[in-house]
Amino acid sequence: MPIDQSRLHRALNPSSVAVVGDKGPDYQWLTNQKHFTGELYSVQLDEKEIPNIEKMGVRNYLSLNEIPDEIDLVICAVPRAITPYVVADAIEKKVGGISMFTSGFAETREPEGVALQEKLVEMCTDAGMPLVGPNCLGIYNRKLGVKFGVGQEHGEGGDISIISQSGTHGMGMTNGAQSVGVKVRRAFSFGNGVILNESDYLEYLTNDPETSAIAMYLEGTRDGRRFFNVLREATKQKPVIIWKGGRSTAGTRAVSSHTGSLASSQSVWDAMLKQTGAIGVGSIEEAIDAMAVLVHTKEPVGRDIALVAMTGGQSVAITDQFENYGFNVPELGQDSYDRLAEFFTTVGGSYRNPFDAASTIRSESENLQKILEIIADEPIINGGVALEFRSRGFEKPEDIESILDLLEQYRQKTGQPVILMMPTFGVMTGDPEEAANVRNRIVDRGFAVFPSFERGAQALSRIVDHHSS
Amino acid sequence: MNELITAARKRGRSQLNEVEAKDLLADAGVPVAKTRLATTADDAVDAAESIGYPVVMKVVSSEIAHKSDIGGVVLDVSDADAVRATFDQITTSVSSAIPDAEIDGIAVQEMVPQGIEVIVGATTDMQFGSVMMFGLGGVFVEVMKDVAFRIVPLEVRDAKQLVREIDGFPLLQGARGTEPADLDALESLILKVSAAVEENPEIAELDLNPVFAYPDGVMAVDAHIVLTAEDD
Numbered sequence: 100m101p102i103d104q105s106r107l108h109r110a111l112n113p114s115s116v117a118v119v120g121d122k123g124p125d126y127q128w129l130t131n132q133k134h135f136t137g138e139l140y141s142v143q144l145d146e147k148e149i150p151n152i153e154k155m156g157v158r159n160y161l162s163l164n165e166i167p168d169e170i171d172l173v174i175c176a177v178p179r180a181i182t183p184y185v186v187a188d189a190i191e192k193k194v195g196g197i198s199m200f201t202s203g204f205a206e207t208r209e210p211e212g213v214a215l216q217e218k219l220v221e222m223c224t225d226a227g228m229p230l231v232g233p234n235c236l237g238i239y240n241r242k243l244g245v246k247f248g249v250g251q252e253h254g255e256g257g258d259i260s261i262i263s264q265s266g267t268h269g270m271g272m273t274n275g276a277q278s279v280g281v282k283v284r285r286a287f288s289f290g291n292g293v294i295l296n297e298s299d300y301l302e303y304l305t306n307d308p309e310t311s312a313i314a315m316y317l318e319g320t321r322d323g324r325r326f327f328n329v330l331r332e333a334t335k336q337k338p339v340i341i342w343k344g345g346r347s348t349a350g351t352r353a354v355s356s357h358t359g360s361l362a363s364s365q366s367v368w369d370a371m372l373k374q375t376g377a378i379g380v381g382s383i384e385e386a387i388d389a390m391a392v393l394v395h396t397k398e399p400v401g402r403d404i405a406l407v408a409m410t411g412g413q414s415v416a417i418t419d420q421f422e423n424y425g426f427n428v429p430e431l432g433q434d435s436y437d438r439l440a441e442f443f444t445t446v447g448g449s450y451r452n453p454f455d456a457a458s459t460i461r462s463e464s465e466n467l468q469k470i471l472e473i474i475a476d477e478p479i480i481n482g483g484v485a486l487e488f489r490s491r492g493f494e495k496p497e498d499i500e501s502i503l504d505l506l507e508q509y510r511q512k513t514g515q516p517v518i519l520m521m522p523t524f525g526v527m528t529g530d531p532e533e534a535a536n537v538r539n540r541i542v543d544r545g546f547a548v549f550p551s552f553e554r555g556a557q558a559l560s561r562i563v564d565h566h567s568s
Numbered sequence: 569m570n571e572l573i574t575a576a577r578k579r580g581r582s583q584l585n586e587v588e589a590k591d592l593l594a595d596a597g598v599p600v601a602k603t604r605l606a607t608t609a610d611d612a613v614d615a616a617e618s619i620g621y622p623v624v625m626k627v628v629s630s631e632i633a634h635k636s637d638i639g640g641v642v643l644d645v646s647d648a649d650a651v652r653a654t655f656d657q658i659t660t661s662v663s664s665a666i667p668d669a670e671i672d673g674i675a676v677q678e679m680v681p682q683g684i685e686v687i688v689g690a691t692t693d694m695q696f697g698s699v700m701m702f703g704l705g706g707v708f709v710e711v712m713k714d715v716a717f718r719i720v721p722l723e724v725r726d727a728k729q730l731v732r733e734i735d736g737f738p739l740l741q742g743a744r745g746t747e748p749a750d751l752d753a754l755e756s757l758i759l760k761v762s763a764a765v766e767e768n769p770e771i772a773e774l775d776l777n778p779v780f781a782y783p784d785g786v787m788a789v790d791a792h793i794v795l796t797a798e799d800d
Contacts, residue, residue: 323695327719355583355794356773358689358701361715367693370717373733374726 102295107229107303110196111238111285113171113245117142117163117194119185120177123151128174128200130155134244134253140166163188171195172245174237179203179215182233186222196229198237204291206234216293223294235290236266239273241283242309250274257284257309258394262300263316264289265344268383272314272342275387280542281394284309296321298329305333312393314340314386327371334376338393338565341377342386343368378565388558391547396516398566399559401481403427405474406453408487414453417487417520420552424560426482428452435477442466464498471509482563483515485555487522488548489537499537503544519548520555570595573770573795582795583630585672589774589791596764598757598776600788603677609655613648615676622646622679625654627662628672638665644679651676680787683780684740684749688758688788690720690765690774692796698765702758704736705778712736722762727755740781749781757786772796 114137118128121141129152132139141152141159152159160166163173163185173189175182179201189197204216216233223230231237236247239261244253248270258281263269269288276283285307287300297317304310313333320326333339346365372379380386392399404426408414418428431439431452439450444462449455450470460467474484486506506517519541521534541548549555569577572588584592587605594600602619605628606612616623627640635641639661642654655674662669685705693699696719703715716733718726731737731754742748757779765771773794780787 320695323693324697327696356689356691356775356792357687357709357777358775359691359773359794361689361701361703361709361713362691362693362699362717364694366715367696367699367717367719370699371696371719373729374718 102229102299103227104303106195106227107295107299110172110194110198110229110231111303112240112243113137113195115140115168115170116172116174116245117166117170118157118174118176119143119163120175120181121148121152122176123148126152126155128176129157131246131249132174132244133249134246136243137171138168140168140170142166163192163194166192169193172238173197174200176200179212182215183218183222186219186228186230190222190226190228194228196231197223198231198235199233199290200235200237201232202234202290204233205293206291216291220293228294230294231287232290233293236269236288239269239283239286241285247286247288248273250277251286252277252282256282258282259312259314259390260284260304260307260310261286261314261316262289262297262304263287264292264297264318265316266290268316268342268344271383272316272386275383276314276390278542279387279391279547280545281387281390292321298322298326301326301329301333301339305329305336310337312338312340312390314342314390316342316344316386318343318345323371327375330371330375330377338562339375339377340380340386340389340393341372342380342383376565376568378561380561384554385557385561388547388549388554389561391549392516392518392558392562393565395545395547396483396518396559396562397510397514399483399516399563400567401483401515402563403429403480404482405431405477405480405484406486407456407470407484408453409455409457411447411449411455413487413522414449414455417485417552418453420556421485423553424556426556426560429479431473431477432479435473438473439470442469464501467502468505471505475509475513481515482559483513483517484509485518485520485552485559487552488519488541489521489534499540503541503546506546507544516559517546518555518559519546520552521548521550522552523550569770570768573768576795577770577798581630582797584793584795585628585630586626586791587628587672587675589793590788592768592793593761593764593776593788593791596760596767598760598764598788599753599786600791601677601680603675605673606655606676607673609652612651612655612674612676616645616648616651619676619678623651624677624679625651625658626675626677627658628675629662629669630672631669632662632666635662638662677789680780680789681782683782683787684746685778686740686754686781687715687775687777688761688779689776690761690771692772693719698769698771700730700758700762700765702730703734704739708734708736709777720762721766722759724755724759727758727762730758731755747783750783750785753784753786754779754781757788770795 117140119142121128141157204212266288273283406417408417443450444458448458572592590600604615622644625642689701698720703709708714714735740749775792776788
């Protein structure tokens with residue numbers, strides 16, 4: 100159904116929110132809005148709940164219509180049988196839109212739930228009411244502090260926005276992105292998607308000037324033709340990462356052609372991703388990894404890369420992974436080798452590319468700077484540098500910032516990506532708490548850091564493909 | 569609606585036979601081997617004379633999937649006497665193999681030189697509607713399932729990527745000393761089939777198997793179209 104875009108915009112960027120039917124002991128939905136920058140109201144009839152709600156400093160009313168202010172967004176958390184009354188009140192009050200957490204609709208496949216959902220759809224369609232869900236976590240808006248999980252950050256900024264059919268994965272992708280230093284501008288968990296579906300949210304984010312990239316979790320699409328067209332337009336303007344869950348063969352039908360017998364729904368989905376230029380991923384880890392590279396590296400285009408490992412064994416392993424994902428690890432020019440020969444420890448080390456650099460860096464910490472300067476000057480390298488970090492434990496906590504300064508200089512000078520890897524199964528992983536601390540400092544400085552060579556190589560490869568296609 | 573499809577529907581058919589499918593595609597600009605349907609031996613001779621010898625003769629029936637297995641295809645038929653004899657021979661061997669098969673007639677087709685065999689097809693996906701498939705023919709498609717897909721309508725870039733996506737692509741570039749296939753012609757054929765599928769929503773499935781790819785040009789040698797159910 101065509102939704103009025105200005106009304107949708109009002110609902111997704113509210114100055115006033117009413118939470119209907121929130122319950123103790125934790126008052127999940129009111130608590131989620133603790134940092135909301137606009138006016139927050141509660142609607143609750145239950146006399147046991149009202150005092151606690153008022154204790155939270157939230158004004159409670161007995162119905163939506165009693166609220167003196169205009170309401171841009173209703174968050175509905177009432178039992179399913181009550182939802183038609185809430186929707187009727189919301190329509191009468193001319194609210195901007197409704198986000199419906201309540202579940203128990205068509206997803207149950209029971210006649211009662213199916214019928215109830217049909218009733219909501221009819222009411223919202225007639226009223227032109229933007230409905231998010233039902234059976235969803237709804238809306239996260241970083242700037243306005245509208246949240247569906249207390250762990251979601253609030254404030255300025257935002258690199259990426261998320262659309263998820265599943266609430267769990269919408270939350271997981273938001274939290275995961277935050278943990279790798281990616282600021283999520285908006286997230287939509289849309290559940291049953293009966294009024295607003297994946298294509299509507301994608302269209303909205305395509306036109307949202309504050310969203311520079313999009314990540315989606317989908318299990319399928321309701322109207323594939325429209326999704327294909329909307330996605331094709333979206334990728335012309337910003338990168339779109341798509342994690343598809345489910346490899347179901349549902350919908351298999353009788354075919355009497357060769358072509359029909361070979362066209363699985365998965366092979367067609369994969370073709371759709373290639374044709375639209377979307378970045379397809381197969382798990383939440385891959386989705387987060389791709390986001391990290393997308394946000395933390397400037398448009399990488401080259402595949403000739405320098406690899407810096409800390410032992411001989413790791414220099415083989417890192418090379419295998421990067422070559423496996425289509426990178427070249429070229430020999431450097433004679434000029435570079437001459438400069439390296441002046442200081443590099445070749446007993447128990449090597450500088451051919453890959454670098455086996457631990458002994459050289461340990462003996463004199465300025466040597467890392469020299470190595471990075473030589474790589475930066477090396478014309479054959481166009482894909483940046485990938486480093487094994489801290490697997491030998493010699494980077495002292497007090498040195499981390501200055502090492503990150505050097506990497507920042509490399510990045511500024513060359514415009515090429517810097518990928519860091521702290522392998523979980525390294526030689527000397529050391530104190531896990533300290534390792535986590537180092538990781539956070541890397542992330543805070545805006546670098547992508549991965550727990551294995553493979554994940555770093557795969558993520559960088561995806562983004563190189565995206566920028567060069 | 570395309571008149572060939574209308575006519576097939578009128579006769580209660582859910583498919584276009586080889587000759588009808590080729591006619592529809594030829595009208596859409598797809599290069600197909602010249603083919604005419606004959607229902608009598610005299611018809612067959614007329615067809616062969618106008619096409620030029622030698623010809624290929626094939627049984628035309630929507631009920632027969634593997635026509636060469638039952639003696640339904642004869643190559644290199646070189647004069648009028650041979651055409652008559654072959655007409656009877658095919659009729660006899662098909663009816664002894666599948667006595668109840670409904671036969672539309674015998675197709676008389678120009679004899680084209682062997683090229684690199686590829687398959688170009690279309691089908692209907694539940695989510696995305698019409699999609700096209702490309703692959704190398706023979707064992708590559710049968711056993712290796714080395715095929716790639718794109719959603720209709722294809723743009724020029726999609727056709728280029730589709731052809732290059734299969735693992736066997738080096739064979740089209742002239743591996744092992746053979747001359748490279750005419751990729752421009754192949755991409756153009758794919759785009760014309762895409763346009764034909766888009767223009768005729770009644771096409772549910774389509775196989776061009778094989779298409780011969782030559783150093784200079786391409787040609788569809790066999791064709792089969794399945795129509796959507798009437799009330800779709």
